[in-house]
Amino acid sequence: xxxxxxxxVTSSKPSKCTRLRALLESPQLEFIMEAHNGISARIxxxxxFKGIWASGLALSAQFGVRDNNEASWTQIVEMLEFMSxxxxxxxxxxxxTGYGNFNNMRRLVRKxxxxxxxxxxxxxxxxxxxxxxxxxxxQPLADIDEFxxxxxxxxxxxxxxxxxxxxxxxxxxxxxxxPEALRRAQAYYAAGADAILIxxxxxxxxxxxxxxxxxxxxxxxxxxxxxxYSTPTDVFRQxxxxxxxxxxxxxxxxxxxxxxxxxxxxxxxxxxxxxxxIAPLKEIFxxxxxxxxxxxxxxxxxxxxxxxxxxxLAATRGEEFHGLTLDKPKVMLPIGGKPLLRNLVDKFKKLxxxxxxxxxGYKPETIDVPGTxxxxxxxxxxxxxxxxxxxxxxxxxxxMLVVYGDLLFRSxxxxxxxxxxxxxxxxxxxxxxxxxxxxxxxxxxxxxPDELSLFGxxxxxxxxxxxxxxxxxxxxxxxxxxxxxxxxxRQWLEEALNELQKQADFNSMSLADLCNxxxxxxxxIKVIYxxxxxxxxxxxxxxxxxxxxxx
Ligand code: SPV
Ligand code: MG
Numbered sequence: 440x441x442x443x444x445x446x447x448v449t450s451s452k453p454s455k456c457t458r459l460r461a462l463l464e465s466p467q468l469e470f471i472m473e474a475h476n477g478i479s480a481r482i483x484x485x486x487x488f489k490g491i492w493a494s495g496l497a498l499s500a501q502f503g504v505r506d507n508n509e510a511s512w513t514q515i516v517e518m519l520e521f522m523s524x525x526x527x528x529x530x531x532x533x534x535x536t537g538y539g540n541f542n543n544m545r546r547l548v549r550k551x552x553x554x555x556x557x558x559x560x561x562x563x564x565x566x567x568x569x570x571x572x573x574x575x576x577x578q579p580l581a582d583i584d585e586f587x588x589x590x591x592x593x594x595x596x597x598x599x600x601x602x603x604x605x606x607x608x609x610x611x612x613x614x615x616x617x618p619e620a621l622r623r624a625q626a627y628y629a630a631g632a633d634a635i636l637i638x639x640x641x642x643x644x645x646x647x648x649x650x651x652x653x654x655x656x657x658x659x660x661x662x663x664x665x666x667x668y669s670t671p672t673d674v675f676r677q678x679x680x681x682x683x684x685x686x687x688x689x690x691x692x693x694x695x696x697x698x699x700x701x702x703x704x705x706x707x708x709x710x711x712x713x714x715x716x717i718a719p720l721k722e723i724f725x726x727x728x729x730x731x732x733x734x735x736x737x738x739x740x741x742x743x744x745x746x747x748x749x750x751x752l753a754a755t756r757g758e759e760f761h762g763l764t765l766d767k768p769k770v771m772l773p774i775g776g777k778p779l780l781r782n783l784v785d786k787f788k789k790l791x792x793x794x795x796x797x798x799x800g801y802k803p804e805t806i807d808v809p810g811t812x813x814x815x816x817x818x819x820x821x822x823x824x825x826x827x828x829x830x831x832x833x834x835x836x837x838x839m840l841v842v843y844g845d846l847l848f849r850s851x852x853x854x855x856x857x858x859x860x861x862x863x864x865x866x867x868x869x870x871x872x873x874x875x876x877x878x879x880x881x882x883x884x885x886x887x888p889d890e891l892s893l894f895g896x897x898x899x900x901x902x903x904x905x906x907x908x909x910x911x912x913x914x915x916x917x918x919x920x921x922x923x924x925x926x927x928x929r930q931w932l933e934e935a936l937n938e939l940q941k942q943a944d945f946n947s948m949s950l951a952d953l954c955n956x957x958x959x960x961x962x963x964i965k966v967i968y969x970x971x972x973x974x975x976x977x978x979x980x981x982x983x984x985x986x987x988x989x990x
Contacts, residue, residue, distance in 0.1 A: 558603030753844030754800025
């Protein structure tokens with residue numbers, strides 16, 4: 440489970456410390472498995488283990504350093520935090536010698552608790568230690584009193600009463616006899632250790648079994664059967680062992696697999712032989728909790744802008760520009776050196792709309808604005824805007840914009856369009872007699888005039904027409920060719936396109952005809968009023984004006 444999707448641990452759920460203690464004190468034999476980073480910790484948890492051994496050997500190995508305290512304790516704690524964040528089961532840290540004296544031990548315990556670690560095991564060797572299986576009998580042991588002081592200091596520092604400190608007896612590793620091991624274990628237990636780990640490097644379990652017999656259940660007993668791995672697990676059960684640590688098997692599994700794969704790819708210079716032998720990418724995403732992030736994006740990116748898909752109608756050549764548009768469509772005309780379409784796409788990008796489809800017609804190969812996908816209406820010469828839009832129908836999304844490619848506008852207009860609630864939203868300019876009107880404008884008739892309200896009015900579009908008056912009423916403003924559709928609106932749009940395509944005059948229909956059809960079907964189109972700050976480019980004069988607007 441991803442850290443951010445992990446359920447909040449409520450008081451009804453025992454803490455990780457309490458669950459580690461329960462494992463130690465359980466009447467049955469329990470097992471914990473090594474992990475060395477976030478993903479291995481998650482794999483261990485998913486396999487069904489009730490706890491994790493954060494092995495010093497494995498943690499240093501994954502850093503590529505030796506098990507000699509070459510990684511600092513803070514580097515270890517950083518990794519533990521990743522492991523703890525991604526899992527719910529308790530983690531027992533292999534804390535080596537406690538990384539210093541009693542004082543370092545106190546700080547370690549506090550930091551471990553802060554990062555959600557359930558316990559620490561410390562061993563009675565000297566800092567910097569060496570792994571027990573490398574020249575074990577040459578390693579000096581800690582002074583018993585000094586080590587007991589470390590245990591006491593740790594116990595006095597813990598806040599959760601169930602945080603566990605396990606004392607690891609290295610006497611048998613270092614070549615001492617059973618009585619010395621017992622003497623040490625007794626002292627550590629008396630100092631407050633919650634359990635004793637008795638370690639052995641023999642390939643048979645004789646030493647630990649002899650110790651278990653003499654120890655006689657004074658405290659929970661923990662073992663690490665790395666070297667005596669062939670011992671049947673029931674033997675440990677019968678000996679009254681509390682907890683078995685499988686101490687390094689995840690890092691060894693990873694290393695074996697990585698070595699094989701690296702060698703194969705290096706030798707064969709192809710991936711074809713290994714693909715079926717490695718985890719699929721989707722398994723990596725699953726372990727990382729990618730799904731949770733996608734769900735969260737839906738919840739928290741309430742404007743959903745990163746998913747907004749903009750469709751730009753850009754099929755016409757623009758004959759009114761004569762020679763200027765011989766070799767390119769109108770949307771590629773430069774304004775201040777930048778093609779009109781590029782200006783539009785920059786506006787989209789500013790608002791994190793990165794999914795832009797341009798529906799081209801005339802000379803589509805000349806449309807090379809980065810960050811856009813170009814599709815073509817092959818019949819652009821004999822069809823109109825709706826036919827172009829229908830070419831993109833397969834790409835429609837639940838959050839989409841439809842915009843004329845020859846529009847220029849200030850960014851806030853697009854921002855307001857995206858922010859306005861409504862299944863279909865459009866823009867109307869309430870300045871009725873602007874000098875900048877060219878071409879043949881579309882006049883919008885709305886349910887209420889612009890009241891210059893600061894907070895936005897609830898206004899519906901009633902009709903779009905080429906006439907400045909209908910049924911004795913004057914128009915409310917000029918319609919700006921921009922529409923925003925949310926999911927229901929997109930459905931209405933698709934239904935409308937499907938129906939209109941059956942009509943004989945479909946090929947001559949415009950976006951305005953679409954709006955009128957939707958309104959006639961009872962589908963509300965919300966209006967945002969603006970006052971200027973936009974232009975559609977219909978003439979050379981418009982190009983000059985556009986240059987001014989851009990400044
Ligand atoms: C570890 O896993 O780092 C241990 C156990 O300390 S052992 O390597 O067996 O000493
Ligand atoms: Mg270790």
